[in-house]
Structure formats: structure tokens, C-alpha cells
Amino acid sequence: xxxxxxxxxxxxxxxxxxxxxxxxxxxxxxxxxxxxxxxxxxxxxxxxxxxxxxxxxxxxxxxxxxxxxxxxxxxxxxxxxxxxxxxxxxxxxxxxxxxxxxxxxxxxxxxxxxxxxxxxxxxxxxxxxxxxxxxxxxxxxxxxxxxxxxxxxxxxxxxxxxxxxxxxxxxxxxxxxxxxxxxxxxxxxxxxxxxxxxxxxxxxxxxxxxxxxxxxxxxxxxxxxxxxxxxxxxxxxxxxxxxxxxxxxxxxxxxxxxxxxxxxxxxxxxxxxxxxxxxxxxxxxxxxxxxxxxxxxxxxxx
Amino acid sequence: xxxxxxxxxxxxxxxxxxxxxxxxxxxxxxxxxxxxxxxxxxxxxxxxxxxxxxxxxxxxxxxxxxxxxxxxxxxxxxxxxxxxxxxxxxxxxxxxxxxxxxxxxxxxxxxxxxxxxxxxxxxxxxxxxxxxxxxxxxxxxxxxxxxxxxxxxxxxxxxxxxxxxxxxxxxxxxxxxxxxxxxxxxxxxxxxxxxxxxxxxxxxxxxxxxxxxxxxxxxxxxxxxxxxxxxxxxxxxxxxxxxxxxxxxxxxxxxxxxxxxxx
Numbered sequence: 001x002x003x004x005x006x007x008x009x010x011x012x013x014x015x016x017x018x019x020x021x022x023x024x025x026x027x028x029x030x031x032x033x034x035x036x037x038x039x040x041x042x043x044x045x046x047x048x049x050x051x052x053x054x055x056x057x058x059x060x061x062x063x064x065x066x067x068x069x070x071x072x073x074x075x076x077x078x079x080x081x082x083x084x085x086x087x088x089x090x091x092x093x094x095x096x097x098x099x100x101x102x103x104x105x106x107x108x109x110x111x112x113x114x115x116x117x118x119x120x121x122x123x124x125x126x127x128x129x130x131x132x133x134x135x136x137x138x139x140x141x142x143x144x145x146x147x148x149x150x151x152x153x154x155x156x157x158x159x160x161x162x163x164x165x166x167x168x169x170x171x172x173x174x175x176x177x178x179x180x181x182x183x184x185x186x187x188x189x190x191x192x193x194x195x196x197x198x199x200x201x202x203x204x205x206x207x208x209x210x211x212x213x214x215x216x217x218x219x220x221x222x223x224x225x226x227x228x229x230x231x232x233x234x235x236x237x238x239x240x241x242x243x244x245x246x247x248x249x250x251x252x253x254x255x256x257x258x259x260x261x262x263x264x265x266x267x268x269x270x271x272x273x274x275x276x277x278x279x280x281x282x283x284x285x286x287x288x289x290x291x292x293x294x295x296x297x298x299x300x301x302x
Numbered sequence: 303x304x305x306x307x308x309x310x311x312x313x314x315x316x317x318x319x320x321x322x323x324x325x326x327x328x329x330x331x332x333x334x335x336x337x338x339x340x341x342x343x344x345x346x347x348x349x350x351x352x353x354x355x356x357x358x359x360x361x362x363x364x365x366x367x368x369x370x371x372x373x374x375x376x377x378x379x380x381x382x383x384x385x386x387x388x389x390x391x392x393x394x395x396x397x398x399x400x401x402x403x404x405x406x407x408x409x410x411x412x413x414x415x416x417x418x419x420x421x422x423x424x425x426x427x428x429x430x431x432x433x434x435x436x437x438x439x440x441x442x443x444x445x446x447x448x449x450x451x452x453x454x455x456x457x458x459x460x461x462x463x464x465x466x467x468x469x470x471x472x473x474x475x476x477x478x479x480x481x482x483x484x485x486x487x488x489x490x491x492x493x494x495x496x497x498x499x500x501x502x503x504x505x506x507x508x509x510x511x512x513x514x515x516x517x518x519x520x521x522x523x524x525x526x527x528x529x530x531x532x533x534x535x536x537x538x539x540x541x542x543x544x545x546x547x548x549x550x551x552x553x554x555x556x557x558x559x560x561x562x563x564x565x
Contacts, residue, residue, distance in 0.1 A: 014565070053406050054565060073315070073409040081407040087400035091328040100327070103320050104408035152408075 002029040004156050004187045005050055009059035012045050019045040021211035022059070027189055032182055034198045034205035035191040036288075038296055042211040043191040044084060047160050050189070052076055063156070077105060080154030084161045086141050088133045094120065094144055095129045098151055105152040112151070119147040122177065139170035146174065150181075157181060159190040163197060175201060195288040209296045219288050226294055227286035230265035234258045234272060235280040243276035254293070261286060312413040312556040321405065321418025322425065329426075340379060340430040344437040347375045351498060352443070362500060365530060372443040373525035374497035376431050376452055377459070381518055383430045384423040384460040385488055388467035389480045392419050397477070402563060416559045420464045420552060427460025428453060438529075445531035452528050458544055459521040465551035466517070472558035495519040520544050 005027040012020040020042040027033045035043040048054035050063055052072035061068055063075045089097050095116055102112035120126045123143040128136065136144065142162070149157060162178075163171040178188055178201060192198050198205055199219045206216045215222055234240050236258050244251050244258065249268075252259045262268045265283040272281065329336055352368035359367040395401040405415050431452060438444050470483045494508070495501075495518035501509040512519045520540040527533050 048565075051407060053403075072411065073317075076407065076409045083403065083407065085400055085403070087404040089324075089401060089404065090399055091331075096327075100324055101404075101408065103323065104317070104405060104410050106317070106409070 003027065003062075004029050004064065005189070006062045007046075007050075007059065008061075010046070010049065010056055010061055011058040012042075012049060012054065013057045018211050020049070023206075023208070023211070023213045024059075025206055025213065025216065027187060029187050030182065030185060031203040032178065032188040032190070032201050034202035035189070035208060036193065036195070036198050036205055036292060037191075037208035038193065040210075041208040041296075043208055044160055046208075047158055047189070047191060051079065051081055051158060077152065078154060079156045079158060080149035080152060082142075082145050082149045082157070082159040082162050084164065086138075086145060088141060088144060088148070090133045093130050093132055094125055094136070097133065097144065098148055101148050102151045107152065115151055115153075119150055122150070123147045124173065139166050142166055143170065143174070146177065155187060157186055157188045159188065161192060162190055163192070163194065171197070195292055199288040207292060207295055214295045215291070222291050223286050223288055225291075227290035228261040229263045229286060230261075230283055231286050231290055232260045232262060232265055232269050232272065232281065232283050234260070234276070234278045237278070240276050240278050243272075247271070247275060252294070259290070261290065307561075308557050309550075309553055310557060312417070312553060312560075313411070314413050314417045314556075315411070317410050318414040318417035318421065320410065321415050322421045325419070325422040326425070337429075337433060340383075340433040341437060343379065344375060344434040348372070348438065348441060348443070366443075368441070369443045369530060370526075371498055372438050372441075373452075373529040374522050375438070376434055376456070376529070377495075377518055377522040377525050378492045378497065379430045379434055380427040380456045380459045380521060381463050381488065381492065384427045384463035385467045385484075387426050388419060388423040388464040389471050389474075389484065390477065392423075392468060393471050393474065393477050393480060395419075396471070396563075406563075412560050412563050413556055416468060416556045417552075420461060420468060420555065423464025423467065424457050424460035427463070428456050431456040444529050448531045448533070449529045452525050455521070455524055455528075455541075455544075458541075458548060459517070462517050462521075462544060462548040462551060465548065465555040468555035469551060469558055472555065472562045491516050491518045496522050517544065517547060 003026045005025075007026070008024050010020060010023050011018065023042075023046065035046065037043050045054065049056050049061060049068065052063075052068040052075050055069055064078060066075050068075055089100060092100055098116040098119060099109075099112050102115060107115070120129055123146055125140060125143060125147065128140060133141065142165075146162070149159075159178075163174050166174065175197070182188055190201070202219055204216070204218055205222070206213045207222075208214065215226070217225070234257065236253060236256050240258055241253075244260070249260055260268065260272075269281060269283050272278065348368065352371055356367035361367055362370045402412070402415050406412055435444065435449065435452060439446065439449070470480060474480050494504070495512055495516045497518070501512055501519070504512075520543050524537055524540045524544070527537050
């Protein structure tokens with residue numbers, strides 16, 4: 001299958017700080033590929049190198065088989081970018097933003113007008129066509145940015161935290177639109193720290209921390225590999241912890257709960273109930289969040 | 303950053319005009335408001351300084367005082383419109399609106415974006431000068447048609463001040479810090495560059511400093527030759543100075559902005 005992005009030993013350092021540390025990954029044509037990680041993991045820096053706005057410090061990087069440092073304009077002509085920060089042009093209306101942006105891609109005015117109509121409909125902002133940016137809600141702004149990123153019919157769409165700060169309705173709309181774009185043949189790369197978003201959307205993903213890639217794979221495979229099929233959550237008391245240690249069951253403490261990963265939740269739950277006598281206990285399927293916290297730890301990041 | 307990195311030749315494409323056009327469209331949306339200042343400014347300067355002070359000064363070197371300062375009013379407009387556009391205006395677009403970030407996610411490069419901003423600054427100088435030229439002509443203080451030559455030089459001078467402004471914008475830590483070059487450099491320059499009185503009145507050392515370091519001195523001198531229809535061969539020296547400094551500052555401005563924006 002054709003590769004849209006190939007990174008080998010990609011590194012970015014600022015002075016003594018290494019923001020992206022020797023990462024290798026590749027993104028196939030037509031897939032949704034996710035970058036997961038806590039703040040400061042190096043996700044955005046990696047995106048910036050792919051977008052040709054930040055030169056790499058070492059390693060090789062190819063986007064559409066082109067070197068971002070040698071052919072930035074050619075690559076950027078074929079990609080769409082949804083940045084983390086809302087940077088719509090406040091001096092124009094919704095429509096004006098799309099038309100102005102289309103000009104930066106040398107799209108002829110007639111085509112741009114038609115494309116603007118389609119895209120405003122696509123993100124359900126048709127009735128806001130003539131509205132100033134400052135009059136839009138946060139969700140509308142994010143949707144308009146998505147429309148703006150699509151103005152050049154990109155083969156590769158890069159989204160940095162696409163649904164940050166959105167209400168559930170708007171998030172679902174964005175997810176649905178991304179799935180539609182994938183069905184039409186687009187390749188999509190996104191960063192997120194919403195794990196349900198990653199699990200729902202991504203065909204494959206990498207988990208990053210401290211500039212390195214810790215794991216790579218399909219969400220379901222990652223869950224199976226690191227968190228088992230199911231998780232038993234038991235209340236956190238000294239009795240329970242002593243009991244678990246006595247049974248020699250590996251567990252993890254998270255807030256006021258103790259988590260035990262297992263492939264046989266029923267059997268384990270029965271044993272725990274009999275031997276440890278917790279007052280509260282529940283079993284649930286393992287999620288990407290379990291994997292994420294297991295790999296990146298529970299320490300708070302800033 | 304080595305010295306050569308400050309002066310490496312930027313790679314600019316015709317896409318720079320898209321940035322120029324974006325600024326023009328925004329400007330055109332509120333054109334009534336935007337054309338108001340040069341119109342009023344020309345009147346005020348001419349009345350207060352030209353007619354007011356002119357009543358006492360009468361003439362300088364045989365030239366009526368009003369006619370003497372008229373080209374200075376134009377030259378100061380060239381300086382102010384480009385300088386303020388590419389300091390405060392560009393800084394707001396870069397820092398607060400994140401417009402440059404949005405632009406460089408498209409095929410535009412940083413070189414294109416900054417070149418577009420500089421061209422826009424120069425264009426603004428030309429528009430202001432054209433309006434003021436009309437007003438001043440009505441007062442009969444502009445020799446015609448030679449005064450029309452002011453227009454192309456206004457573009458060159460505008461480019462010079464736009465680039466100078468962009469150099470400050472590229473190193474300023476905040477929008478407030480832009481007040482330093484504005485009040486310590488630009489405002490004094492509008493008074494001591496042979497604008498409202500001849501440089502010969504100052505001790506010779508100041509005259510030399512003005513000729514070597516103050517771009518406005520050369521623009522006023524050129525404008526004065528055009529508006530009084532008193533051309534001399536020295537205009538070539540002034541134009542060469544303006545041209546050379548414009549090229550150097552444009553290259554420097556783009557390199558400094560790249561240093562600021564590429565991370």
C-alpha cells in the first residue's frame with residue numbers, strides 16, 4: 001500500500017531540549033492515523049515537521065515521497081491543516097475566510113466560490129456565510145477551520161486536537177465528517193488526548209511520551225496487548241490491597257480504585273469477592289485509556 | 303546566527319501578492335475611514351505650519367515657506383504610513399491574529415508572507431501620498447507635472463520604511479516595545495531631516511548624521527526637487543542611497559522574520 005508519510009529516526013531539538021526524539025512511523029494512504037500522548041509529548045512538533053513549517057534536526061522525513069525541506073510549497077499544496085489554535089482571519093466573514101484562503105492555494109475565483117458553498121454546507125454553516133468570525137461560537141469556529149483546511153481538496157488532512165473544547169454534538173459532527181472524508185479517499189492524521197476519540201476514529205495510532213513513540217498499533221490490538229480483555233475495579237482500602245498482594249495478583253492504584261487487568265473478569269471477580277470482601281467492585285471492558293495511563297503513567301503533566 | 307545568515311537572499315515567489323491582496327481587501331472594506339487621515343493631515347499641516355508659521359517665516363532661500371514644507375508633509379506621510387503599518391499592523395496580524403501561521407500552512411512561505419506585507423506597506427504610502435498630493439495641489443504649492451514623480455519614489459521610500467519597521471517587529475518582545483522606535487527614531491526624524499527647516503541651520507555634524515543615517519532626509523530632498531521643479535544631479539545620489547538601503551533592509555527584514563517565526 002502506498003505510504004503518504006514516512007519518518008525514520010526523526011528528531012527535533014531546541015538547544016538542550018529534545019522535543020521529538022528519534023521517532024519512526026509511516027502513514028498509509030487512506031487511513032486515519034492518530035498521535036496520542038500527554039501535553040509536551042512531541043505530537044504537535046511532529047505535526048509541524050510534516051506540515052513543512054518546522055525544519056527537522058535529524059532523521060529523514062518524506063511526505064508524498066518528497067522532502068519537506070526541499071519541496072514545501074509542493075507538499076503544502078496537497079495537504080490541509082487544522083491547527084490547535086483558532087487562527088481564522090477576524091477581518092473577514094465565514095465566506096471571506098474560505099475565499100481568501102483558497103487564493104493562497106492559487107485556486108481560481110470561480111472554483112473557490114463553488115468550493116466555499118460546498119464546504120459551508122459540509123460543516124453546516126451555510127446560514128452563517130456572511131457572519132463575522134467574532135460572532136461565531138467556539139464550535140462553529142472549529143467547524144469553519146475544518147472547512148478551511150479542505151478548501152484545496154487535500155490528499156492528506158492533518159488535525160491537531162480537532163475537537164478540543166467542543167460540545168458533544170459538535171464532536172460527533174466532526175467525527176462523522178472525518179469518516180466521510182476517509183470514505184472519499186483522504187488520508188487523515190490527527191493528534192488528540194481524548195482517548196475515546198482516538199479509539200473511535202483511528203485505524204492505527206502511536207502513543208508518544210517525552211518525544212518518543214512508546215507503542216504503535218490498531219486501538220483494539222493495543223488494548224488487548226497491554227490491558228487484557230477486561231478490567232476489574234475494586235475500591236481502594238488497605239484490606240483489599242493486602243489481600244491482592246496475598247493472592248499475588250498484579251494491580252494498579254488509580255485514585256480511589258484499584259485496577260486489575262484480566263482476560264477472565266468473571267472468575268477473578270468471584271475470587272476477589274470471596275477472599276477480599278470489598279464493598280464496591282465492578283467489571284468493565286478494557287479501554288484505550290487503561291493502555292494510555294499504563295504506558296504514560298498517572299503523573300500530572302503541564 | 304552568522305552575519306551571512308542575516309543577509310542571505312530570500313526566495314520570494316509571486317504568491318507574495320496574495321498577502322498583499324488580502325491586506326488591500328481588508329483596507330478597502332473600510333476605505334472611507336482609511337482615506338480620512340491623509341486628507342485631514344494634509345490640511346492641518348499646511349494650515350498650522352505652512353500658513354501659521356509661514357506668516358512669520360515668509361520664505362526660506364527665496365522659496366515661500368508653505369512651498370518649502372509641502373514636500374516634507376508628503377515625505378513624512380510616506381514614512382509614517384509604511385512604518386506604522388509594518389510595526390503595529392504587522393505585529394497584530396502576526397501575534398494576535400496568528401495570520402502568518404495560518405498563511406504558512408498553505409503554499410505560501412514566510413518569505414512570501416513578509417514580502418507581501420512589505421509591498422502592502424509601500425502601497426499604503428503611495429495611496430496616502432496620492433491623496434495628499436491632490437489636496438496640496440489645490441493649494442497651489444505643488445509644481446506640476448514634475449510633482450507627479452513623487453508617486454514612484456513614494457513606493458520606493460515606503461518599501462524602505464516598511465522594511466525598517468519589519469526589522470523592529472521581528473525583534474520586539476511586545477507590542478508596547480514598538481513605542482521605542484516610534485518615539486525615539488521616527489518622531490525625531492520627522493523633525494530633524496530637513497523637513498521644516500534646512501539642515502544647514504544645525505551644527506554641521508548633525509547635518510552629516512542626518513545624511514548618513516536618516517532615510518527621511520533623502521526622501522525629503524528628492525520630493526523637494528520634484529515639487530519645486532528644481533532638479534539637480536544630486537538627486538541621483540539620494541536615489542542611489544534610498545535604493546541601496548531599501549534592498550539591504552528588505553533582505554534583513556525577511557531574514558530576521560524567518561529567524562523569529564521558524565521554530
